Amino acid sequence: MFDVGRFSREKLYTLTASCLAYVVISVDVTVVNVALEGIKLTFHSNISYLQWIVNSYTLALAGCLLSGGALSDQYGARSVFLLGTWLFAIASVLCGVSFSVSMLIICRAAQGIGAALCIPASLALLHETFTEDKSRTYAASIWAAAGGISLAAGPLVGGLLIYFVGWRSIFFINLPICLLSTVAIWGAKAENYRRSGRKVDVLGQILAVLSLIGLLFALTSAGGIYPTSFVSLSWFGVFILCGAMFIFAELQKTDPMIDFLLFRANSLGALCGTALLLNFAAYGSIFVLSIFFQSVWNFNALETGLALLPMTAFAFLINIISGKLTVAFGARIVALCGIVVSVVAYFLLFELLLHWPFYRVELLLGFAGGGISLALPPLISIMLAESKSNEAGIRSGIFNTARQLGGAIGVATFGSVMNSVANFAVSGVQASFGIATAALLLALALGTLFIRVRT
Numbered sequence: 506m507f508d509v510g511r512f513s514r515e516k517l518y519t520l521t522a523s524c525l526a527y528v529v530i531s532v533d534v535t536v537v538n539v540a541l542e543g544i545k546l547t548f549h550s551n552i553s554y555l556q557w558i559v560n561s562y563t564l565a566l567a568g569c570l571l572s573g574g575a576l577s578d579q580y581g582a583r584s585v586f587l588l589g590t591w592l593f594a595i596a597s598v599l600c601g602v603s604f605s606v607s608m609l610i611i612c613r614a615a616q617g618i619g620a621a622l623c624i625p626a627s628l629a630l631l632h633e634t635f636t637e638d639k640s641r642t643y644a645a646s647i648w649a650a651a652g653g654i655s656l657a658a659g660p661l662v663g664g665l666l667i668y669f670v671g672w673r674s675i676f677f678i679n680l681p682i683c684l685l686s687t688v689a690i691w692g693a694k695a696e697n698y699r700r701s702g703r704k705v706d707v708l709g710q711i712l713a714v715l716s717l718i719g720l721l722f723a724l725t726s727a728g729g730i731y732p733t734s735f736v737s738l739s740w741f742g743v744f745i746l747c748g749a750m751f752i753f754a755e756l757q758k759t760d761p762m763i764d765f766l767l768f769r770a771n772s773l774g775a776l777c778g779t780a781l782l783l784n785f786a787a788y789g790s791i792f793v794l795s796i797f798f799q800s801v802w803n804f805n806a807l808e809t810g811l812a813l814l815p816m817t818a819f820a821f822l823i824n825i826i827s828g829k830l831t832v833a834f835g836a837r838i839v840a841l842c843g844i845v846v847s848v849v850a851y852f853l854l855f856e857l858l859l860h861w862p863f864y865r866v867e868l869l870l871g872f873a874g875g876g877i878s879l880a881l882p883p884l885i886s887i888m889l890a891e892s893k894s895n896e897a898g899i900r901s902g903i904f905n906t907a908r909q910l911g912g913a914i915g916v917a918t919f920g921s922v923m924n925s926v927a928n929f930a931v932s933g934v935q936a937s938f939g940i941a942t943a944a945l946l947l948a949l950a951l952g953t954l955f956i957r958v959r960t
Contacts, residue, residue, distance in 0.1 A: 535663070820874040
């Protein structure tokens with residue numbers, strides 16, 4: 506469907522390397538969900554630890570993406586991409602040999618740091634390599650489709666590996682994919698473009714991570730009997746204080762980690778807010794569905810992976826055609842249509858998940874995943890089209906920080922909702938889909954009112 510035959514060797518190799526990296530990064534978001542029951546039995550963990558096994562990855566990814574974008578601009582996208590790929594590979598091996606839940610959480614965070622270096626660097630490589638708007642749109646759609654492939658294959662491949670080998674194997678599989686990505690980027694022989702003068706903001710990075718840690722700890726500890734406990738409110742205080750200090754510190758710098766003027770000149774703020782809300786719904790719902798399938802319907806890891814397949818497989822198929830639709834109808838229209846589809850599907854799941862037969866639920870899950878996946882590639886295309894060459898890395902970092910932060914908040918929020926109700930696996934999953942529907946309605950309003958496409 507994509508006219509890749511007209512791409513040069515450099516473009517094909519760069520696109521291949523970027524897609525492989527995004528595949529392995531995205532796989533590790535979803536594949537862990539089907540492994541939660543096995544990890545729980547191995548380490549005798551409760552739901553809070555399970556949340557952190559998922560969220561330590563997304564927290565590190567969200568917290569370090571901005572520095573990843575800055576490093577990409579300062580040292581060149583190619584160098585930072587290779588560094589992130591091998592940090593991710595090493596951390597994956599350490600996850601596979603973890604002897605305690607604490608070690609697993611720490612190594613998952615290291616994976617997230619590697620991913621934070623890869624994602625903005627991969628998008629910067631696409632921005633530098635694909636200079637025409639049409640080819641860039643196709644490249645962004647293929648890149649997003651690679652994520653769709655990983656989302657579709659992740660739960661199923663993870664379920665197969667866990668069923669036949671064990672949960673540790675889901676981390677070892679990352680190593681050969683990282684190796685292939687490295688070979689592809691070496692084959693591309695792309696130039697290592699640098700933006701001179703841009704420095705990594707160490708203070709800003711520390712404050713940003715502390716603020717995100719405060720928010721996620723607050724949301725995670727907000728479940729249970731005392732949702733307004735001293736611990737939860739204290740962590741909210743850390744989030745607010747460090748967030749305020751971060752904004753103040755960035756405004757004082759001549760070359761900040763986030764240039765807030767970027768949000769004034771175009772749709773970046775609305776794009777980030779919309780992407781955050783989409784991932785909030787998607788990641789949070791996959792987390793609760795994994796627990797629901799295994800706790801209520803008594804599925805094993807393989808059956809859970811198969812049950813999630815319609816949600817993720819639709820996402821892959823929609824990503825494949827999204828580029829064509831974006832060229833034909835425009836990025837904004839396609840993105841809004843995708844959000845509308847997801848709103849309807851999530852609302853029906855909220856109303857009917859506990860009452861409909863399995864095959865109908867699976868159909869709704871397909872539309873839920875497909876709608877969000879229809880919206881994402883055009884949002885990426887708009888973000889890249891608005892980027893100047895010397896700001897592609899940091900803008901990609903900001904955009905993907907919003908996406909990953911949305912996923913982390915979704916897992917923390919939905920996990921707390923499940924912890925706060927008596928029949929957590931039944932009432933909790935229904936309440937979570939109600940919250941997800943409201944978030945998607947907000948995303949629709951935000952996209953309709955504030956996203957504008959440059960002409």
